[in-house]
Amino acid sequence: MAVLHSPGMTVGRTIGKVVAWIVAVLIILIAALMLFIFTFDWNLARPLVNEKTSEAIGRPFAIEGDLTVGWHRPAGETGWRAWVLWPSFSARHITIANPDWTKNKHFATLDRIDFQVKVLPLLTHDIIIPTITLTNPAIDLERLVDGRNNWTFKLKSSARPLEWKLDLHDIWLNRGNIALSDQQLKIDMQVVLNTLGQPIPIGEALKQQEEKSRGASADAVGKEGAKQLSAQAKAAAPKASEGSSSVVASGAARAPGPAAASGTATAVVQQKSVPQYGIGWSANGTYKHSPVSGSGKLGGVLALQDTSRPIPVQADFKAGDLRVALVGTVTNPAHLAAVDLRLWLQGSSLDRLYQLTGITLPQTPPYATEGHLIGNIRSGSSVLRYEHFTSRVGGSDVNGTVEYTQRQPRPLIEGELVSNLLQFKDLAPVIGADSNASKARRGETARQPSYKAVPTEGFKTDRWTAIDADVKFTGRRMIKDPALPITDLYTHVVMKDGVLSLEPLKFGVAGGALASNIQLNGSTTPLKGRFSTxxxxxxxxxxxxxxxxxxxxxxxxxxxxxxxxxxxxxxxxxxxxxxxxxxxxxxxxxxxxxxxxxxxxxxxxxxxxxxxxxxxxxxxxxxxxxxxxxxxxxxxxxxxxxxxxxxxxxxxxxxxxxxxxxxxxxxxxxxxxxxxxxxxxxxxxxxxxxxxxxxxxxxxxxxxxxxxxxxxxxxxxxxxxxxxxxxxxxxxxxxxxxxEQPTAPPPGQRQRSSGLRLPAGTPGAATAEPSASTPAVAASRSSAPSKKTTPSNGGAALQSPANSADHTGS
Structure with missing residues (x-):
């Protein structure tokens, strides 16, 4: 019996065959492509990769080892996305060359680099790399006196916008070395990075650093001074915890903040995920020909894109007689956008911090301080606040809060400081009135001549134009020689445009007050001063x-x-x-x-x-x-x-x-x-x-x-x-x-005031022009009876003149 085939059925079968063949071809092509990708020797692509990368960065770039590509299911993805394989790239023995003028041949070498790339974002020309792992990187950084440096690359410019955008999230480090030679800043440093044997929680690191820094404080201000500093820190802890906020690390654990200021390092809050250190580092070298050494820890991963995730940091380094230690967190480590740190400082004199920070501070005896440093660092507008700090300066305590604001034309430092127990002798270095032995301890080369009583040490006016200041200081109780009737001190220090003013400098003296307004203009040479007391x-x-x-x-x-x-x-x-x-x-x-x-x-x-x-x-x-x-x-x-x-x-x-x-x-x-x-x-x-x-x-x-x-x-x-x-x-x-108010001419001009004279006939009234060696006094022989006169105001209504004037006289 014959079978009839309708035209519709024939067409349907034909289409089915075509579709089947298309599917089969696609499967074969995909299989072939996958087979090619999985079996392709990617080392054949190294010359092209090296050429294109060298052209892009303007430096010779080379992958000298194997270049491989693998495919893996992504971690952390769910649903159907979990079945989309991501390519994993691995390259060995990578080098980036230095310019011809450098000492070393290579800017960077790398034993191995590993990273994955998300597949789906490639469709929109986005290269998203969740994590990149660097094994044993070695980086050489150099800068000459003329400003040339090897870390500035001449990247190839494009006439049209780039079609591809790179998004790199996290960096994992596995050992490494960094060398820095900066002739401008006079730094020669070697840094070694290494993976810690096991992660260290931030609370444990804080406790260890606190004990270590207290020992360093004892070296600076003595065991008794360090003990008193610890007591001050504990007393300041409640106030510190009331007025400050702490960075929340990883959304779960509190970074070291004011609670740790009391010396109770274990007060760091433990929650689901405590920030931990995974990398240790050590550094040795010189800064301005003085030895510098230090060590510390970093988080195991550096978050470059997630600026809300704090990264734990710890450092303890020594530069000359200065020792700095810190424990805490930073966010966006590429730019240090936010810092929340517990900070310790010890040294021979606060003015020596100028070389490190550019902040002008007075000369002091040896000091030790600890406090909470928070703030945000932005280009041209950084704000840092060292709050509720406690310190020992010589035998005195100094406590308070200071804030540094970056601005134009110069930064500003503001604050209020209080000393509950102030040693009068600790004020001597401020004007160079301390002993030669004290000068030597704080690193000052000038010496006071044995025959001079007034200090001869110069003011460092070149630093006065580096920063503006508005700081109030109160010394509530003065410890001094029993023969000195000074009880307390208050001053308001203002420095602006190179002019230093103390308005006022007020001492409690003998049940009364000795108040001065002092202005020293350091913007001129020589310095010009005015004093009103x-x-x-x-x-x-x-x-x-x-x-x-x-x-x-x-x-x-x-x-x-x-x-x-x-x-x-x-x-x-x-x-x-x-x-x-x-x-x-x-x-x-x-x-x-x-x-x-x-x-x-x-x-x-x-x-x-x-x-x-x-x-x-x-x-x-x-x-x-x-x-x-x-x-x-x-x-x-x-x-x-x-x-x-x-x-x-x-x-x-x-x-x-x-x-x-x-x-x-x-x-x-x-x-x-x-x-x-x-x-x-x-x-x-x-x-x-x-x-x-x-x-x-x-x-x-x-x-x-x-x-x-x-x-x-x-x-x-x-x-x-x-x-x-x-x-x-x-x-x-x-x-x-x-x-008749006292007067003074402008700085640099002679005084020509005749002064007050006793009336003629009074004992001691001058009868002739006195010589330089003969007292201008002559006894009167008048026999008029004396009469006691008491002014109603007690003679205490003297006022300082509003303006100075010159007078013609002897």
Missing amino acids: QARHLKLKQLLPTVKTMESALGEIDGDAELSATGNTPAALAATSNGEVKLLVTDGTISRLLMEEAGLNVANVVYEKLYGNRDVYINCAAADFVVTDGVLDSHVFALDTQDAVINIGGKVNMKNESMDLGVHPHTKGFRIFTLRSPLYVKGTFKNPHVGVNTTALALRGGAMIGLGLINPFAALIPLIAPSNHKSLPCGQLMTAMQS
Whole structure:
């Protein structure tokens, strides 16, 4: 029987056969392609890869070992994507050449590189590499003095936008070496990387580093200082934990933050995934010809694309006498976008951090500090905050928070610092007033001459234009020599455009205050300075706390000074100073014994020491020094009491640090058997000499001998002191001192102020132009009775002048 075939069936079969053949061909082609891919010797492609890569980077590039490709199912993918195979590339013995001018042949060598590429994104021209593993990379970095470096590549430019985009996520390192030779920064360093035997949690590393850094602190500030620093850190921990945030590493574990500041390193929160270290490193070399060494750890993987994932870092290195240690996390390590670190520093002087950080800090004794460093680093606008840090500087504690802001034209550092226990001697290095042994310990080569009292160490004004500053410092309690009546300190340091200002520099002194406004313009050569000082309510009783004869003193001292000067050292500023200094003592009482000792009343001194001590009343005391080219001329220097008027005249030369003063007592009572005679104060600041004016004493002795030859009783006449009965015009002096403000010319100009003068006829008033070596005092013979005058305001209303002015005078 015949079978009929319809046309529709024939066409259907034909199409089916065609489809079947197409499918079969595709399967064969895919199989052939897969067979080719899996069996192809990719080493044949090395010349093409080397050529194209060398052309792209502008340097010879070569894969000298095997180039292989494998196919693997991706880890972490789900669903049908888990069945899409990813190619895995592996290349061995890779080299990248250096420019001709470098010392070494290769910029980088690599034993092996392994990475996978996602397949599906290739359809949109995206090359996504989740992870790349580098085995034993060796990198050589070089820079010459002229700025040429080997890490800048001349990449091939394209006339049209690149069709392919590379997206590299993570880098795994397996051993490695990095060499850095930078002639500009004077760095020569070798760094070795190696895989740790087993991962180390960040909490364990923090605890280890804390113990190690505390030992380093003991080397810097002594065991007792390190112990006190630890106690300070524990006390600061609650405050630190209240005011700061910590980076959350891997979305699960807290990075070392303020909680660790207390010394309780194990306080790091343990959650599902604690950041761990997988790579260790060590470094050795030199920085500015000084040895540098260090070691530390890194996370096992560097995240280049996931900027929200913190990477654990740890470092402990030493450069000269500076030691720096840190433990914490960074995000986006390629740019250090965010840092959250526990930071320790130890060294011989804070000013030596300038070479490392570019931040201008004062000279100090050896220090140790620890705190929490957080911030963001961006090109041109970085902000770093060292918060709630604690430190020991010499024998003092310093605590607070400082913030560094990168800006134009120069960075700014701001902060508030507090010292609860401040050693006065720790302030000496700030102006170079510490001992030569101390200078040597902090690395300063300048030495103070043995014959100079005023510091000769220069200000480092070249650093003042590197940064601006606005820092407040409070010293709540001062530890000092018992003879110093200083109790506390406050200053506001402002540095802008190379001008350093202390507005004010205020000391608590003898129950009162000594406040100065100081401006040092370091942008000029030589430095120009202006100094304005006010002394208020300084108690006589507390001014000389170790002198028993001052125990019953009740008066107060007030004063003002206005000076200008030029010079790059404290000694040079003193030697060129111009201006005026005024002092005023209000009414009160003072020990009679002290007064008699000043006048060498031998009989009264013996009497007071044997039978007791009475007090005398102070009517007033006043001093007015005019300063010209570093020479202080005492136009008025007098003390008026119930018993005597004492005048001091002469000059103090700060150029050669010499004194030539005369002390002239004028009795108000009738004295018998007195040897009251003028005294002199001569010598230098370092070696002063106080004695009796032998000429005047010899005249009395000669007169006594001559009269004794005529009549033995007449020999007593030279030892009888008649009364002047003339007091200082206290009210007039106080009014004049308050109304006539001290002045100073602009820096570099001479002072021409006539100063305050005693009225004619007053004991000690000048009757003739004084010489450089003779005190400008002459006793008045007026017999007018004295009258005590007490100003209603106590003489404490002296004010600093708003502007300086020149005056014509002697």
